[in-house]
Amino acid sequence: xxxxxxxxxxxxxxxxxxxxxxxxAAFLVLSGSYLFVLHPFFxxxxxxxxxxxxxxxxxxxxxxxxxxxxxxxxERRAGTLELLLTWPVSDGALVLGKFLGAWGxxxxxxxxxxxxxxxxxxxxxxxxxxxWGGYVGLLLLGGAYLALGLLASAxxxxxxxxxxxxxxxxxxxxSVGRLAEVAPDGLGAILHGLSFERRFSRVARGVLDSxxxxxxxxxxxxxxxVTAERLRARRWR
Amino acid sequence: MRGxxxxxxxxxxxxxxxxxxxxxxxxxxxxxxxDLTRDGRHTLAEPTRRLxxxxxxxxxxxxxxxxxxxxxxxxxxxxxxxxxxxxxAAGGGQVRLVVVDPTDDGLGPSERARLxxxxxxxxxxxxxxxVTRDDRQVRERVLFGVAVLYRDRQAAVPxxxxxxxxxxxxxxxxxxxxxxxxxxxxIAVSTGHGEPPILDSPLAEVLRASGxxxxxxxxxxxxxxxxxxxxxxxxxxxxxxxARYAVDQFLLRGGAVVALLDHHPPSTVFxxxxxxxxxxxxxxxxxxGLNVGTKAAxxxxxxxxxPAVARDADGxxxxxxxxxxxxxxxxAERHPITRGLASLVVPFAVxxxxxxxxxxxxxxxxxxxxxAASTVAPKATSxxxxxxxxxxxxxxxxxxxxxVAVRGSFPSAFAGHPTPAxxxxxxxAPPAPRDPPRLEAAQGEGRLVLITSGTRLxxxxxxxxxxxxxxxxxxxxxxxxxxxxxRAAEDPPLAVTGEQTRFWLKAxxxxxxxxxxxxxGLLRARRRRGRA
Numbered sequence: 139x140x141x142x143x144x145x146x147x148x149x150x151x152x153x154x155x156x157x158x159x160x161x162x163a164a165f166l167v168l169s170g171s172y173l174f175v176l177h178p179f180f181x182x183x184x185x186x187x188x189x190x191x192x193x194x195x196x197x198x199x200x201x202x203x204x205x206x207x208x209x210x211x212x213e214r215r216a217g218t219l220e221l222l223l224t225w226p227v228s229d230g231a232l233v234l235g236k237f238l239g240a241w242g243x244x245x246x247x248x249x250x251x252x253x254x255x256x257x258x259x260x261x262x263x264x265x266x267x268x269x270w271g272g273y274v275g276l277l278l279l280g281g282a283y284l285a286l287g288l289l290a291s292a293x294x295x296x297x298x299x300x301x302x303x304x305x306x307x308x309x310x311x312x313s314v315g316r317l318a319e320v321a322p323d324g325l326g327a328i329l330h331g332l333s334f335e336r337r338f339s340r341v342a343r344g345v346l347d348s349x350x351x352x353x354x355x356x357x358x359x360x361x362x363x364v365t366a367e368r369l370r371a372r373r374w375r
Numbered sequence: 376m377r378g379x380x381x382x383x384x385x386x387x388x389x390x391x392x393x394x395x396x397x398x399x400x401x402x403x404x405x406x407x408x409x410d411l412t413r414d415g416r417h418t419l420a421e422p423t424r425r426l427x428x429x430x431x432x433x434x435x436x437x438x439x440x441x442x443x444x445x446x447x448x449x450x451x452x453x454x455x456x457x458x459x460x461x462x463x464a465a466g467g468g469q470v471r472l473v474v475v476d477p478t479d480d481g482l483g484p485s486e487r488a489r490l491x492x493x494x495x496x497x498x499x500x501x502x503x504x505x506v507t508r509d510d511r512q513v514r515e516r517v518l519f520g521v522a523v524l525y526r527d528r529q530a531a532v533p534x535x536x537x538x539x540x541x542x543x544x545x546x547x548x549x550x551x552x553x554x555x556x557x558x559x560x561x562i563a564v565s566t567g568h569g570e571p572p573i574l575d576s577p578l579a580e581v582l583r584a585s586g587x588x589x590x591x592x593x594x595x596x597x598x599x600x601x602x603x604x605x606x607x608x609x610x611x612x613x614x615x616x617x618a619r620y621a622v623d624q625f626l627l628r629g630g631a632v633v634a635l636l637d638h639h640p641p642s643t644v645f646x647x648x649x650x651x652x653x654x655x656x657x658x659x660x661x662x663x664g665l666n667v668g669t670k671a672a673x674x675x676x677x678x679x680x681x682p683a684v685a686r687d688a689d690g691x692x693x694x695x696x697x698x699x700x701x702x703x704x705x706x707a708e709r710h711p712i713t714r715g716l717a718s719l720v721v722p723f724a725v726x727x728x729x730x731x732x733x734x735x736x737x738x739x740x741x742x743x744x745x746x747a748a749s750t751v752a753p754k755a756t757s758x759x760x761x762x763x764x765x766x767x768x769x770x771x772x773x774x775x776x777x778x779v780a781v782r783g784s785f786p787s788a789f790a791g792h793p794t795p796a797x798x799x800x801x802x803x804a805p806p807a808p809r810d811p812p813r814l815e816a817a818q819g820e821g822r823l824v825l826i827t828s829g830t831r832l833x834x835x836x837x838x839x840x841x842x843x844x845x846x847x848x849x850x851x852x853x854x855x856x857x858x859x860x861x862r863a864a865e866d867p868p869l870a871v872t873g874e875q876t877r878f879w880l881k882a883x884x885x886x887x888x889x890x891x892x893x894x895x896g897l898l899r900a901r902r903r904r905g906r907a
Binding site: 153154156159162163166167170171173174175180183184185186188250251253254257258261262263264265266267268270271326330336343344345346347348349351352353356359360363364367370371 | 380381384387388391392395398399402403405406407408409410411412413416417442453704708717718866867868869870872877880881883884885886887888889891892893896899903
C-alpha cells in the first residue's frame with residue numbers, strides 16, 4: 139500500500155514538471171513518425187503495428203533512463219533522500235513505489251499509441267492478438283529498462299551519469315543476443331537466453347510464454363532488489 | 376555491526392539471485408503459453424496434431440540446424456528449434472528428436488564428413504549460407520534441414536526462408552511418411568503449345584514441393600490416370616479439339632486443372648505489338664459456364680504495378696506505372712488459394728464471367744477481382760503503358776473477375792459431339808494406345824483454377840508464384856494442409872485511401888496524441904496557478 143502511495147506521489151510529481159510532458163510527447167512523435175512516415179506504411183500496405191513494436195524498444199533505451207534518471211539521483215543531489223529515508227516506508231516499498239510511478243508514466247506513453255492501432259484497424263483487418271502481445275511486451279521490456287534505470291540512478295548523485303549508466307544497461311540488455319552469434323557455443327546459448335530482444339519479439343508476435351514473462355519479471359525484481367539494498371547500505375554510513 | 380549488515384545484504388542479494396535463477400529454470404521446464412493471434416498461427420495447427428496422433432511407432436526427427444548462420448536463417452533456425460520441441464511435446468512420447476549443429480566449432484573433419492554422408496542418405500543437401508567463424512563472416516556450404524524418419528519411410532525438409540513457413544514444410548513431410556499409399560501426387564505440365572519451359576526452369580524446383588512433375592503434350596496424348604493435377608501456363612499456340620478433349624475427360628474423371636492463361640502475348644514478329652491469342656481452351660470453359668473475354672483488357676490507373684518497360688543507356692531497367700498491370704486487393708479472404716495474400720498483380724488480364732458455371736451446379740469461388748477504380752478496355756494492342764494513359768474508346772468502368780476456383784461435377788464439353796480423333800502416329804512409330812472408354816458424366820469431383828494472366832503473373836511479383844503454389848496444393852492435397860500454409864502468409868492489406876486521407880491519418884497520429892497531452896498539461900498548470 140505504501141508503495142502505491144509513493145507511486146502516486148511520483149506520478150503527480152512527474153506531471154508537475156514539464157519534463158514528463160516533453161519525454162512522453164517526444165516518444166509519441168518519434169514512434170508515430172516512424173510508423174507512418176519513416177517506415178513506408180502506406181507503400182507496404184499491411185494492416186500491422188509490427189514496425190511500431192520493432193522501433194519502440196530502441197526508443198525505450200533512451201526514454202526509460204530519461205524517466206528514471208531523476209528517481210534517486212536527484213533526491214540524493216538535493217539532499218531529500220535522507221528525508222525520504224526517515225519516512226515510515228521500507229527501502230523496498232520506496233524503490234517499488236518509485237518504480238511503479240515510472241512504470242505508470244511509461245504505460246501512459248504506450249497507451250497513447252492506441253489511436254495508431256485504431257487507425258490501422260480502421261484501414262484493414264488488423265489481428266489484435268499481436269497488437270495486445272506487443273503492448274504487453276512493451277510494458278514488460280519497459281519495466282525491465284526502468285528497473286535498470288532506477289538502479290543506475292541509485293548508484294550516483296548525478297542525473298546525467300545516471301542517464302548514461304541506465305542507457306548502457308538497457309542497451310546491453312537489448313543487444314546481448316546479437317553477441318550470441320559470435321560467442322562460443324556454450325556462452326552463446328546463455329546470451330541468447332538473456333536477450334531482451336529475443337524475449338520481447340516472441341511476446342510481440344502475440345505469444346505470451348511463461349518463460350518470457352518470468353524472465354522480465356525476475357529482471358525487474360532483481361534490479362529493484364539491488365536498488366533497495368543500495369539504499370539500505372546508505373543507512374550504515 | 377557494519378560488517379554484519381554487509382554480510383546480510385550480500386546474503387540477501389545472493390539468495391535473491393539464486394531464487395531468480397531457480398524460478399526461470401522452473402518456468403523453462405514447464406512452460407505455459409497462450410497464443411493471442413486470431414488463427415493461432417504460433418501454435419501447432421490441428422492438421423499437425425491430427426497427424427501426430429496417427430503415429431503408431433516412433434517418429435525420428437533428425438535436425439541439421441546450423442546455429443552460426445546470419446539472419447534471416449538465424450531466425451529460421453531458432454524458429455525451427457522451437458517448432459521441433461513443440462512436435463516432440465505434442466507427439467506423446469512417440470517423437471524422438473536429435474538436433475545436430477553442422478557449424479559446431481568442435482566438429483573435426485572426419486565427423487563433418489560423416490555428418491555430410493549421413494545427411495545425404497536422408498536427402499538433406501548443403502546450402503550456401505553466411506556463417507560466423509572467429510569474428511569473420513564467410514560463405515560456406517552447410518547442412519541445413521530436417522530428416523523425418525518413420526518405419527521404413529523417410530522425407531527431407533529443406534530450409535525455408537521464413538520461420539512461419541516451417542510448420543507447413545514439416546507437417547507436409549510428416550504426412551508424406553505417414554501416408555499409407557506412400558505416393559506423392561503426380562503433376563503434369565502442359566508442353567508443346569509454346570508454353571514457357573517450366574520443367575527446365577527454377578520454378579520446377581519450387582513446384583516439386585507439391586509433387587512429382589512430368590511433361591505432357593496435350594493432344595498427342597490424353598492425361599494418364601496416374602496424374603493428379605494438370606498445369607497449363609501461357610500456351611502461345613491454341614490447344615486443339617483433341618487437347619480440349621484430354622482436359623475435359625481429366626476433369627470428368629475427378630482431376631484438377633490449374634490454368635494460367637495469357638490472352639495478350641507479344642507478337643513473335645513485332646514484340647512491341649500485342650496480339651489477341653485465344654488459348655483454345657475458351658470453348659471448353661464456355662461449356663462449363665465460364666466465359667472469358669479474350670480481346671478485352673482490365674486496366675487500373677490508380678492501383679497498379681510498375682514493371683520494367685525499357686532500359687536506359689547504362690542498361691538499367693526503367694520502370695513505369697502500368698495501367699494494364701492492375702494490382703488487385705480484392706482477393707477471396709477465406710479461400711486457401713488466396714487467403715493471406717495481400718494483393719496480386721494480374722498483368723494484361725481479361726475478364727471472366729462465371730455466372731453460367733453456377734447454373735451447372737458447380738461451386739464457384741471468385742478468387743481475384745480488380746479494384747473499384749478499374750475498367751475494362753475492349754482491346755490491348757501495345758505493351759507500352761503510355762497507350763493506356765487516357766481512357767480508350769469503348770472502355771467500361773467497374774471491377775472485373777480475374778480468377779476463379781471451380782469444383783464439382785463438371786458437365787462434358789463433348790456431350791453430343793464425336794470424340795476428336797487421335798493424331799496419326801509418325802511414320803515408323805508404334806500405333807497410339809487405344810483411348811480409354813469415354814466419360815459422358817463426371818465420375819468424381821473435378822477442380823479447376825483459372826486466372827487470365829500467365830507468364831507475366833509469375834514475373835510480376837512474388838505473390839504470383841505463391842498463387843500458383845497454393846492453387847496446386849489446393850488441387851492435389853487436402854485443403855487442411857493448404858490452410859496450414861495460408862497461416863504463414865503476410866498481414867492483411869490496407870484499404871486503398873486517397874492522398875488527403877493518408878495525410879490526415881499521418882498528421883493526426885503523429886501530432887494528435889502529443890497535442891492532447893500538452894493541452895492537458897497546460898490546463899493542469901493553469902488550474903494549479905488558479906489554486907495558488
